[in-house]
Amino acid sequence: MVEIGDRIPLIDAVEKVTGTLKFGSDFKLPGMLYGKVLRSPLPHARILSIDVSRARKLFGIRAVVTGWDYDLPLYSVAGEKNVDERLLAKEKVRYIGDEVAAVAGVDEDTVKEALKRIVVEYEEIPAVFDPEEAMREGAPLVHENVKQNIARIMRIRHGDVTKAFLESDAVVEGTFKTPLVHQAYLEPHSAVAQWDLQARLTLWIPTQSPTLARMTYANALGITQDKIRIIQLPMGGAFGGKLEYKLHPICALLARETNLPVKMTNTREEEFTATLPRVPMVTKMKAGCKKDGTLLVKQTEIIADNGAYMNYGPGILLSATTRHDNLYRLKNIYSDSYLVYTNKVPTGCFRGFGCPQSFFALESIVDMLANEIGMDPAEFRLKNASKTGDITVHNWHLGSCGLSEAISKSTEKSKWYNKRRELKLKRSVDIAYGIGLACCLHVSGNRTFLPFFDGSSAYVRIDEAGQVIVLTGETDLGQGSRTTFALIVAHELGIPTEWVSVPLVDTDFSPHGLGTFGDRVTTLGGNAVRRAALDAKRQLLDVASRDLGVDSSKLIIENGIIFSKKDKNISMEFKEAARIASHRRAGAMILGYGHFVPQNVSMVDPETKTGNISCAYPFVAQVAEVKVNLKSGDVKVLSLTAAHDLGKTINTLMAEGQVHGAIAQGIGFALSEEMVVKKGRITNPNFKRYRMPKAKDIPRIRTIFVESNDPNGPYGAKGLAEPALTAVAPAIANAIYHAAGIWLTSLPMTPEKVKDEISKMKS
Amino acid sequence: MKKNVAVKMKINGTWVEAFITQKQTLLDFLREDLNLTGTKKGCGTGDCGSCIVFLNGRPRTICTMIAVNANGCEITTIEGLAKGTELHPVQEAFMQAGAIQCGYCTPGMVLEAVYLLEHNPAPTENEIKEAISGHICRCTGYVKIIEAIKLAHDKLLKK
Numbered sequence: 001m002v003e004i005g006d007r008i009p010l011i012d013a014v015e016k017v018t019g020t021l022k023f024g025s026d027f028k029l030p031g032m033l034y035g036k037v038l039r040s041p042l043p044h045a046r047i048l049s050i051d052v053s054r055a056r057k058l059f060g061i062r063a064v065v066t067g068w069d070y071d072l073p074l075y076s077v078a079g080e081k082n083v084d085e086r087l088l089a090k091e092k093v094r095y096i097g098d099e100v101a102a103v104a105g106v107d108e109d110t111v112k113e114a115l116k117r118i119v120v121e122y123e124e125i126p127a128v129f130d131p132e133e134a135m136r137e138g139a140p141l142v143h144e145n146v147k148q149n150i151a152r153i154m155r156i157r158h159g160d161v162t163k164a165f166l167e168s169d170a171v172v173e174g175t176f177k178t179p180l181v182h183q184a185y186l187e188p189h190s191a192v193a194q195w196d197l198q199a200r201l202t203l204w205i206p207t208q209s210p211t212l213a214r215m216t217y218a219n220a221l222g223i224t225q226d227k228i229r230i231i232q233l234p235m236g237g238a239f240g241g242k243l244e245y246k247l248h249p250i251c252a253l254l255a256r257e258t259n260l261p262v263k264m265t266n267t268r269e270e271e272f273t274a275t276l277p278r279v280p281m282v283t284k285m286k287a288g289c290k291k292d293g294t295l296l297v298k299q300t301e302i303i304a305d306n307g308a309y310m311n312y313g314p315g316i317l318l319s320a321t322t323r324h325d326n327l328y329r330l331k332n333i334y335s336d337s338y339l340v341y342t343n344k345v346p347t348g349c350f351r352g353f354g355c356p357q358s359f360f361a362l363e364s365i366v367d368m369l370a371n372e373i374g375m376d377p378a379e380f381r382l383k384n385a386s387k388t389g390d391i392t393v394h395n396w397h398l399g400s401c402g403l404s405e406a407i408s409k410s411t412e413k414s415k416w417y418n419k420r421r422e423l424k425l426k427r428s429v430d431i432a433y434g435i436g437l438a439c440c441l442h443v444s445g446n447r448t449f450l451p452f453f454d455g456s457s458a459y460v461r462i463d464e465a466g467q468v469i470v471l472t473g474e475t476d477l478g479q480g481s482r483t484t485f486a487l488i489v490a491h492e493l494g495i496p497t498e499w500v501s502v503p504l505v506d507t508d509f510s511p512h513g514l515g516t517f518g519d520r521v522t523t524l525g526g527n528a529v530r531r532a533a534l535d536a537k538r539q540l541l542d543v544a545s546r547d548l549g550v551d552s553s554k555l556i557i558e559n560g561i562i563f564s565k566k567d568k569n570i571s572m573e574f575k576e577a578a579r580i581a582s583h584r585r586a587g588a589m590i591l592g593y594g595h596f597v598p599q600n601v602s603m604v605d606p607e608t609k610t611g612n613i614s615c616a617y618p619f620v621a622q623v624a625e626v627k628v629n630l631k632s633g634d635v636k637v638l639s640l641t642a643a644h645d646l647g648k649t650i651n652t653l654m655a656e657g658q659v660h661g662a663i664a665q666g667i668g669f670a671l672s673e674e675m676v677v678k679k680g681r682i683t684n685p686n687f688k689r690y691r692m693p694k695a696k697d698i699p700r701i702r703t704i705f706v707e708s709n710d711p712n713g714p715y716g717a718k719g720l721a722e723p724a725l726t727a728v729a730p731a732i733a734n735a736i737y738h739a740a741g742i743w744l745t746s747l748p749m750t751p752e753k754v755k756d757e758i759s760k761m762k763s
Numbered sequence: 764m765k766k767n768v769a770v771k772m773k774i775n776g777t778w779v780e781a782f783i784t785q786k787q788t789l790l791d792f793l794r795e796d797l798n799l800t801g802t803k804k805g806c807g808t809g810d811c812g813s814c815i816v817f818l819n820g821r822p823r824t825i826c827t828m829i830a831v832n833a834n835g836c837e838i839t840t841i842e843g844l845a846k847g848t849e850l851h852p853v854q855e856a857f858m859q860a861g862a863i864q865c866g867y868c869t870p871g872m873v874l875e876a877v878y879l880l881e882h883n884p885a886p887t888e889n890e891i892k893e894a895i896s897g898h899i900c901r902c903t904g905y906v907k908i909i910e911a912i913k914l915a916h917d918k919l920l921k922k
Contacts, residue, residue: 013858016866017850017873019801019841023866026800109784186805186813186867186901236803236867237901268806478865478902653861657903661864664904687810687899695892695905 001558002490002497004715007653011483011502012234024206024233025190025265032192032261033062035254036111037247038101038118039274040093043343043680044127044140047089047100047120054117055103060110063257064118066101070253075219076310077244078212079449082151084143085309087220087250093122094142094308095343096680097274099246104254104262127343129680131305132282134340142308142341151306152314152339154321156609158393159332164297168288170372175284176361177746180305180675181668182277183350184692187236188266189275191248193255201228201252206235208242208475209515210505216244221252232505238477239665240349240517241276243312272685276348277675279316280305283361289369295384297332298325298365302358304339307346312353313339315449320354322609324362326392326617327403327441328384333393343680349517351662355440355726356669360747363438363730367737376420377437377734378411381621385439388708395610397600398617400718402645402708403439406621409704410643411437414623420738423625427739430631433638434739438730439621442723443614444647444713445520447603455597456524457511460489460532462540462590464582466575468493470502470532473513474525479721480654481521485529487651488714492533493540494557495574519719522650523616526714527596536592543581543590544572598712615712619645620723622663624731625699628739630758633751635736637667637697640728643704647718652705658721659703666728668693671748770834774799775843789825789833790814793840801841801870805899812898815871816840822878824897841870844877852922853877856915857908864902872898876912880919886912 002008015021052064067088074083089100101118105111126140133139134149142149165171192204201223207213210230218225235242247264255262266275287298302320306313321337350356370380386392388401411417416435423433447454459471470489476482482502490497505513514520538552541562545552548571550564557563563571581590598615605611623641628634642659649655672691676683684690709716733744742757766782773779774797783792793799793816802825805813809824816825817839825833844851853876856862863869872895879886879894886894891912892905900908 007861009858009861010863010866012866013863014850016863016869017854017857018845019799019870021866022800023803025804026794028798109786184899184901186811186865186899187803188805235865236805237865239901268808478867480864654864657861657864657907660904660906661902662904665901686808687806688808692899692901693904694899695895695909698905701904701906 001494002487004491005649005652006487008483008487008497008651009653010480011486011497021234023187023236025187027192027204027233028263029192029194029261032263033104033106033258034108034111035102035104035251035262035264036108036115037099037250038115040089040096040098040100042093042122042124043096045093045122045124046091047093048123049121050101051119052101055114058110058114058117060106061103061114063104063254064101064114065253065257073219073222075216077312078215080310080314082310087246087253095345097345098308099250102250102254104258127680129342129344129677131303131340131342134342135338142343146341149341150338151310151341152317154318154337154609156321156333156335161297161299161332161334164332165288168296169291170369171286171288172365172368172372173286174365174368174743174745175282176364177282178280178357178360179747180277180280180677181350181673182272182675182690183239183241184690185237185239185241188268188271189245189247190265191251192261192263193251194261195256195259199227202231203228203248203252204231204233205248206233206242208238208477208517210507211473211512212515213244213248214507217249217252220249230507232475234504235477239351243349243517245275268687269685272675272682272690274345276311276346278350279313279347279354281320281357283358285361285365287365287369289373291373293373293375293380293383295328295330298330300335302337304337305344305347306339306341307344308341309346311346311348313347316349316354318609320358322394323355323441324358326394326396327386327439329386329390331393344677345682351665352722352726353518355442355723356729359440359726360729364733364743364745367734368743378407378416381439382407395612396617397612399712400616400647400708400710401619402706403619403621405706406619406643406645407439409706410621410623410641413702413704414625414641416623419625430629432628432630432739434628434735434737435623435625436731436734436738437621437623438727438734440723440726441617441619442519442719444523444616444618444719445598445614446518447601447613451603454601455595456513456528457595458525458528458532459511460536460592462536462578464579466499466578468495468500470500470529471510472502472525472529473505473511473515474521475505475516477516479658480651481516481525483654484522484526484650488526488530489533492530493537495560519618519722522717523713523719524596524598526650526717528594530714531594531596532592535594536590539590539592540577540581544577547580548572616647616710616718618647618718618720618723620727622727622731624735626732626735626739628736628754630740633754633758635671635749635754637699637732639700639702641702642724643706644720644724645706645708646720647710647713648707648716649705650715650717655705655720656703659724660701662721662724663701663728664693664698666725667697669747670729670732674748768831770831772833772835773837775839783830785831787830789828789830792830799840799842803867803870805867812871812875813868815874817874822875841874844873851877852918853880853915856911856918860907860911860914862903862907862911868898868900872900872908876915879912880916884919885916
């Protein structure tokens with residue numbers, strides 16, 4: 001029997017391990033053409049003319065399209081009212097990489113040659129790269145209609161901040177910077193597009209959300225959603241970077257123009273230059289506490305770099321501004337946040353959705369406060385930690401909160417209290433050791449941008465051969481959600497996991513679902529799938545009941561056999577019941593249906609930004625142990641003890657994998673990853689110079705699951721994958737302070753920065 | 764571009780003859796011309812290990828290698844590793860250990876691990892890390908990949 005919490009390998013593992021799985025970039029159609037984009041070489045310029053005649057004449061070229069050929073509508077991502085971009089630039093280019101033209105031809109080499117033959121005449125205009133400069137009066141405007149380049153302002157006020165600062169015994173402050181970092185999923189973006197005779201578009205794309213993609217691409221192309229079918233293909237990683245992306249509808253433009261299928265795939269350089277990396281933020285934070293460690297007040301200003309166009313910046317900034325306020329029982333809050341346009345690559349979602357940026361500030365500030373009043377940082381956090389049943393300052397209802405337990409378990413397993421004392425003794429002239437803690441939280445599905453829709457739905461279909469198919473609108477990015485769903489269905493139906501398959505999303509057949517982001521899939525999708533499985537089971541048992549002469553409430557299924565609770569000899573095979581069910585109804589299959597709409601969850605208030613945005617909140621405490629070379633500035637992470645309140649573990653094998661992978665990305669964010677931008681140009685757009693952790697950079701990881709059993713999660717389960725990254729950088733920063741007595745407030749914490757801080761401290 | 768260069772390579776045990784272009788990469792030839800898409804393209808600069816195949820028995824990245832230069836060579840791709848439906852013990856170990864998430868780095872990692880275990884049947888953890896140091900996995904944090912390689916070693920011992 002399959003139990004919740006088992007260790008189940010991915011249901012598509014055989015295809016993956018044999019190389020037979022067709023990823024998006026592997027997919028081909030007969031007779032298809034290849035497409036490529038011509039990108040702006042300038043950060044900010046007016047387009048004076050575009051001459052494509054020489055490109056069109058090239059042998060093998062079938063189409064060249066520009067923003068001047070069509071009346072392309074302005075659009076933005078799903079739910080965003082500020083529409084500010086077209087598929088291809090018209091009047092202006094706004095960053096190096098901006099899409100100017102696209103070409104389709106018989107092969108990639110020919111298409112690349114054609115790109116070289118397109119002549120674009122530009123008039124370069126002053127550009128602005130730094131968000132703080134962009135906000136100043138008189139700075140160049142990225143979008144003429146947006147004053148001071150400020151795309152969005154958020155002001156949050158709770159309690160009496162002035163009074164609380166006066167009452168504080170200790171006040172600390174700092175300015176924290178997080179850089180432009182890339183999701184660096186291993187498979188570059190890819191798309192295949194084809195139109196049929198009814199002017200209906202089919203897109204074969206690897207995407208986190210087929211339905212959001214359909215919504216956005218319909219707007220971008222100026223057609224209705226029913227004219228688009230999206231067929232989800234397996235993807236080589238996503239991490240937030242594979243939501244809506246321009247390449248897909250540009251591919252559709254070329255396919256429409258040529259009346260043939262067209263395939264487009266990014267190069268790695270294009271990935272770095274023109275996709276949607278994490279929103280860089282500068283966070284000024286000041287906080288105060290009482291001598292006994294009671295956290296009283298926090299004042300924050302965040303300036304976030306939106307890049308040249310609007311993506312999910314507003315949601316990400318809202319998340320960065322508000323979510324961290326719910327970690328502790330904090331009541332006095334004053335926050336101003338600004339989302340600012342610059343002439344740089346547009347920024348978007350990356351695992352954590354604003355939290356890796358803001359928790360780096362908060363969790364550093366918390367250690368600074370604890371240090372200021374001479375209190376152990378773990379004790380400080382335990383004193384202030386939110387708890388089950390709390391209603392937080394932002395009106396979050398914490399149905400479950402394992403934060404204190406996560407702190408206790410991670411500190412216990414890492415021998416925190418001993419090491420806080422003893423590591424200092426290990427210090428030599430050049431080498432210092434330290435241990436640091438950081439906490440964070442997240443959502444399990446986030447009610448952010450679509451007022452009309454929340455939740456998830458699913459169908460569980462049992463056909464005449466006893467094959468069980470789960471139809472869901474949620475997507476598998478490699479994290480294993482299809483396996484999670486198969487496990488849930490197998491568990492509920494009492495059958496082996498191998499009998500269950502979970503096809504990828506096809507918008508013509510799958511239920512409408514928002515897809516995978518915001519740690520929503522296991523909790524919302526899992527609930528829906530479980531309900532659909534129970535509905536299918538009820539229908540199947542009704543059939544068996546008639547043949548077995550036993551009331552269906554007295555029947556159970558185990559290992560693929562339906563039998564009477566009272567007498568095991570009264571039984572029928574699952575597959576036999578499925579056959580009878582279908583044959584008795586002229587081939588109609590059993591179709592179980594389930595949906596889950598979280599109750600008591602709402603969009604945030606437009607003014608105060610308060611609102612219970614999720615039905616369940618996961619919590620994290622991570623302890624990092626580091627070795628700092630005081631001479632070279634080199635930081636080595638020796639171990640990470642990660643305690644995660646995920647509510648309930650559904651597939652232990654893959655849950656561990658989520659923690660490991662997130663920690664690796666967190667270490668990259670903390671120590672080495674940065675897209676270096678000089679005058680708007682990314683100077684390290686490749687894997688040689690964008691430094692991600694390799695096997696040797698990963699320390700020993702201890703994974704601890706805290707099961708707080710959330711009342712709203714399926715079997716109690718909450719989100720996991722995103723917050724597992726968030727806590728890593730501040731845990732390492734706090735460990736560096738413990739080791740060397742320096743605060744690193746700018747990521748990545750490179751040897752140069754460490755050395756700088758050490759020499760500053762000495763002088 | 765004109766496909767006017769004749770080449771012959773032994774790929775997964777079978778001699779293949781084809782016309783290719785002068786500048787086509789070996790990766791492109793396998794993926795586009797032969798539809799052997801198990802070998803992946805991650806970076807295009809030889810820095811991620813996704814495109815590793817065995818070239819004359821040794822693992823090497825082929826995303827920057829000109830296909831013409833592989834004329835006459837023997838190549839094994841991930842598609843050539845399993846014997847029909849019987850998986851290689853390394854493949855089994857990767858599945859069992861949960862060493863696969865998105866699966867995009869998996870073919871390269873598996874081949875690298877096969878080579879390692881053929882030449883060093885009992886690698887230490889550091890030797891495993893060294894062996895996969897040319898590979899990037901963005902999903903797993905490498906932890907379960909290292910576990911899988913240790914597990915594969917146990918499986919091979921039992922064989």
